[in-house]
Amino acid sequence: MTSAKAARILTTTGVIILALAGSTSPLRSAPERAVSAASIPAAMRHPQVLVIFSDDPSQTWIRDLTDGFQLASSDGGENAPAWYFEYLDAVRFQDEGHTSEFRTSIRDKYRDRHLDLVIAVASNAIKLLADARDELWPDVPVLFANYAGAVPLEASAMANASSLSFEYGFDTALLTAKAVFPNVSTVAVSSGSSAAERTRESDVDREIRRAGLTFLDVAPTSAADAKVKVSRLPDQSILFLAGGQLDESGVAIPSWQLCQMLSAAANRPTIMLGGQFLGCGIVGGLMRDFVKIGHVIGERGIASASEHPGGHEVVPFASISTLKYDARQLERWGVNERRLPPGSIIAFRDPSLWRDYRGEVLAFSAALAIQLALIAGLLYERRARRRAEIDSRRNLSLAANIDRRASIAALTGSIAHELNQPLGAILHNAQAAEMLIASNRATPADLQEILRDIRSQDVRATEIVQRHRTMLAKHEVRQETIDLFATVRESLALIAHDAARRQVHVDTKLPSGPCPVVGDKVLLQQVVVNLVVNAMDAMAATPPASKHVVIGHAMTVESVEISIQDNGSGLLPELDGRLFEPFVSTKSDGIGIGLTITRSIVDMHGGTIDARNNPGSGATFRFSLPRLAVS
Amino acid sequence: MTTAAVDQSRAEAPIVHVVDDDEAVRKATERLLGAAGFAVRTYGSADAFLSAFEAGTPGCIVLDVRMPGSSGTELQTMMAARDDRIPIIFLTGHAEVPESVRAIQRGAIDYLLKPVDAPVLIDAVSRALARDNVDRATRANRRMLQARYERLTPREREVFAHLIGGQINKQVAADLNITERTIKLHRARIFEKLEVDSMASLVRLAIDLEIAPASLDS
Numbered sequence: 086m087t088s089a090k091a092a093r094i095l096t097t098t099g100v101i102i103l104a105l106a107g108s109t110s111p112l113r114s115a116p117e118r119a120v121s122a123a124s125i126p127a128a129m130r131h132p133q134v135l136v137i138f139s140d141d142p143s144q145t146w147i148r149d150l151t152d153g154f155q156l157a158s159s160d161g162g163e164n165a166p167a168w169y170f171e172y173l174d175a176v177r178f179q180d181e182g183h184t185s186e187f188r189t190s191i192r193d194k195y196r197d198r199h200l201d202l203v204i205a206v207a208s209n210a211i212k213l214l215a216d217a218r219d220e221l222w223p224d225v226p227v228l229f230a231n232y233a234g235a236v237p238l239e240a241s242a243m244a245n246a247s248s249l250s251f252e253y254g255f256d257t258a259l260l261t262a263k264a265v266f267p268n269v270s271t272v273a274v275s276s277g278s279s280a281a282e283r284t285r286e287s288d289v290d291r292e293i294r295r296a297g298l299t300f301l302d303v304a305p306t307s308a309a310d311a312k313v314k315v316s317r318l319p320d321q322s323i324l325f326l327a328g329g330q331l332d333e334s335g336v337a338i339p340s341w342q343l344c345q346m347l348s349a350a351a352n353r354p355t356i357m358l359g360g361q362f363l364g365c366g367i368v369g370g371l372m373r374d375f376v377k378i379g380h381v382i383g384e385r386g387i388a389s390a391s392e393h394p395g396g397h398e399v400v401p402f403a404s405i406s407t408l409k410y411d412a413r414q415l416e417r418w419g420v421n422e423r424r425l426p427p428g429s430i431i432a433f434r435d436p437s438l439w440r441d442y443r444g445e446v447l448a449f450s451a452a453l454a455i456q457l458a459l460i461a462g463l464l465y466e467r468r469a470r471r472r473a474e475i476d477s478r479r480n481l482s483l484a485a486n487i488d489r490r491a492s493i494a495a496l497t498g499s500i501a502h503e504l505n506q507p508l509g510a511i512l513h514n515a516q517a518a519e520m521l522i523a524s525n526r527a528t529p530a531d532l533q534e535i536l537r538d539i540r541s542q543d544v545r546a547t548e549i550v551q552r553h554r555t556m557l558a559k560h561e562v563r564q565e566t567i568d569l570f571a572t573v574r575e576s577l578a579l580i581a582h583d584a585a586r587r588q589v590h591v592d593t594k595l596p597s598g599p600c601p602v603v604g605d606k607v608l609l610q611q612v613v614v615n616l617v618v619n620a621m622d623a624m625a626a627t628p629p630a631s632k633h634v635v636i637g638h639a640m641t642v643e644s645v646e647i648s649i650q651d652n653g654s655g656l657l658p659e660l661d662g663r664l665f666e667p668f669v670s671t672k673s674d675g676i677g678i679g680l681t682i683t684r685s686i687v688d689m690h691g692g693t694i695d696a697r698n699n700p701g702s703g704a705t706f707r708f709s710l711p712r713l714a715v716s
Numbered sequence: 717m718t719t720a721a722v723d724q725s726r727a728e729a730p731i732v733h734v735v736d737d738d739e740a741v742r743k744a745t746e747r748l749l750g751a752a753g754f755a756v757r758t759y760g761s762a763d764a765f766l767s768a769f770e771a772g773t774p775g776c777i778v779l780d781v782r783m784p785g786s787s788g789t790e791l792q793t794m795m796a797a798r799d800d801r802i803p804i805i806f807l808t809g810h811a812e813v814p815e816s817v818r819a820i821q822r823g824a825i826d827y828l829l830k831p832v833d834a835p836v837l838i839d840a841v842s843r844a845l846a847r848d849n850v851d852r853a854t855r856a857n858r859r860m861l862q863a864r865y866e867r868l869t870p871r872e873r874e875v876f877a878h879l880i881g882g883q884i885n886k887q888v889a890a891d892l893n894i895t896e897r898t899i900k901l902h903r904a905r906i907f908e909k910l911e912v913d914s915m916a917s918l919v920r921l922a923i924d925l926e927i928a929p930a931s932l933d934s
Contacts, residue, residue: 509831513744
């Protein structure tokens with residue numbers, strides 16, 4: 086039996102190396118040689134690797150770790166192993182009986198698997214594997230990985246064992262936090278009550294003192310007690326949640342919920358060392374990235390399973406950390422983003438026009454500010470002197486000019502992209518012609534064709550510029566008969582590229598026939614552009630697949646109505662009735678005159694405008710204009 | 717042996733497939749790459765390309781990222797699903813960093829910002845074709861080895877599996893219940909048919925073709 090077994094191990098793992106050495110060499114029968122010489126067969130048979138985690142799979146860091154293993158697998162190519170994941174769940178099941186049952190169950194489960202490597206992740210699993218190895222897998226190499234301290238000597242000193250310890254990194258993380266909160270003099274620490282956590286707390290205490298700060302132990306006895314304690318922290322302190330699944334009447338609170346509860350209750354900023362907790366209420370900082378840790382363990386596992394047995398390595402914090410902050414928490418604690426260390430990633434940030442188009446926004450804010458001063462001046466003048474001769478239309482025209490330029494300016498980015506197409510075609514045509522001439526291959530017919538295409542692309546570029554120039558030009562109000570539907574379609578052409586860039590689908594439901602109204606074409610275009618851009622802004626957070634703007638119409642004998650329906654965030658109830666008033670805006674960077682001007686233009690045309698939330702999601706803006714009586 | 721494979725791919729001139737929904741841009745790119753000496757074909761959409769492309773022909777794709785219908789990245793996904801490992805160069809109107817990282821990770825040669833200057837594009841195309849040539853040679857070599865292996869009779873394959881398992885003739889003979897002399901004959905035939913001259917090359921071939929050795933128990 087034993088010799089047959091040895092022979093089989095040899096066949097599956099060791100034979101090719103013998104074959105390469107020469108077909109006539111006698112069979113060697115030392116199993117431990119066969120195991121370590123597994124390099125070539127790895128290409129033929131995927132290594133079988135068992136990974137035992139200390140914690141249960143619902144924990145965020147365990148999910149990140151397994152993601153890291155999969156990443157290592159996809160890098161591993163031909164050597165990618167078959168991973169078997171087992172979870173000891175030692176924190177929630179602490180009695181001795183559980184450990185021995187777990188041992189028995191994995192022993193039976195993997196009885197017929199020829200494991201190439203067993204990995205134990207974190208201290209409880211390491212202890213289990215160190216104790217059970219002789220009984221379960223005496224000949225299989227083992228890898229101990231610990232991210233909560235050094236791998237114990239009795240484990241790493243074993244034969245055919247390698248280890249990875251990950252630097253705790255609290256000292257570096259603390260220095261980073263100090264740079265962001267320069268006034269902080271005290272670090273309050275909340276950790277769990279288990280023995281391992283108490284040991285770690287003394288390390289934490291030492292690091293805090295070494296950083297020149299005061300250590301404050303927030304040792305809660307219950308969840309309610311914790312909430313009270315963290316809401317009364319001294320000024321100039323930060324709260325470090327050292328982990329710990331707080332135990333109240335025998336029930337463990339999951340770390341994420343614990344973090345949410347304490348961060349919400351705390352009167353000072355909270356930090357944690359695990360990057361997977363960003364979003365639960367911590368500010369962020371230099372944190373461990375468990376995907377990276379999983380990746381490192383996975384890579385080492387693949388190498389150990391297939392060729393290199395590996396040694397004992399301490400993985401530096403720098404290679405497993407990530408520098409991330411939560412924008413909402415930075416705002417909550419009034420931290421200026423400029424103070425963050427270079428290279429920081431800021432998550433959970435609201436999209437902002439300011440950040441994406443800072444230059445444009447500055448220019449237009451300036452234009453709008455001047456305009457506002459003008460409007461205010463004119464309004465004051467009118468009210469003070471009640472001068473009937475001030476033509477309100479000229480006021481509107483002036484205000485509308487500025488607003489229109491602001492809209493167009495917001496579209497400038499997309500004009501640049503749209504121009505790239507003809508400019509790129511011109512460039513390539515010209516470069517092709519140069520190459521043909523340089524190599525004496527140019528025929529007059531070819532060159533003529535190239536020049537013709539260059540000219541037509543030039544016309545195309547000019548048209549793009551022209552289309553926007555009309556909107557940018559100064560404008561006196563006109564009264565003429567125009568086709569409202571054609572006017573709407575031309576407005577949509579102006580924003581088409583911007584809509585495509587924002588992945589918004591614009592659905593136009595207008596009849597093909599004309600719809601004559603009396604009015605000013607450019608100003609009415611401005612109404613449509615404002616309302617559609619407004620609709621697209623409202624859908625910033627809508628998933629791309631449902632970003633729809635529907636342009637509809639309705640007709641009565643006297644009037645025609647155009648509707649712009651979006652699928653966005655809808656109108657805020659507190660703005661009810663004030664939506665079209667000046668300086669009312671929900672956008673952090675908006676001044677709030679766009680809709681005011683839109684309504685003024687519609688008023689001037691003898692029409693009405695209103696906005697309502699849709700029964701489902703989003704809102705619909707409608708404006709109606711008197712139809713021109715067809716006599 | 718690799719020389720033969722390379723010659724085989726040289727027989728067909730590589731084609732640069734330009735996929736862009738903008739006709740003027742498409743034509744200008746075709747003209748430019750044509751002037752640089754490449755054979756070019758153009759397509760107005762990802763779907764037009766997919767229905768016209770013959771799998772296995774040498775070349776590369778110059779692909780616009782944003783198009784109506786299937787987008788450039790979708791085309792990349794579809795090609796990967798069909799196992800058409802033809803290199804792709806992406807062109808884009810705007811630099812979307814996450815998208816470009818994803819495309820490069822999935823094996824795109826380059827992610828270029830429009831308008832692309834001619835030398836940059838020509839360089840990217842040359843690199844793509846060079847890589848395609850190497851990839852194709854590797855695959856052709858493997859196909860050739862596979863074809864040689866197919867020549868073996870079922871019995872010879874059995875012997876082959878035992879040989880690469882490191883067994884000497886006597887053991888193979890015992891396992892297969894035939895004389896050692898016959899094994900020697902089989903062995904000579906296997907070496908001849910697979911065009912190898914040493915045990916080491918035989919094992920290398922088995923590794924390339926991922927053929928598992930026979931287990932001693934069977």
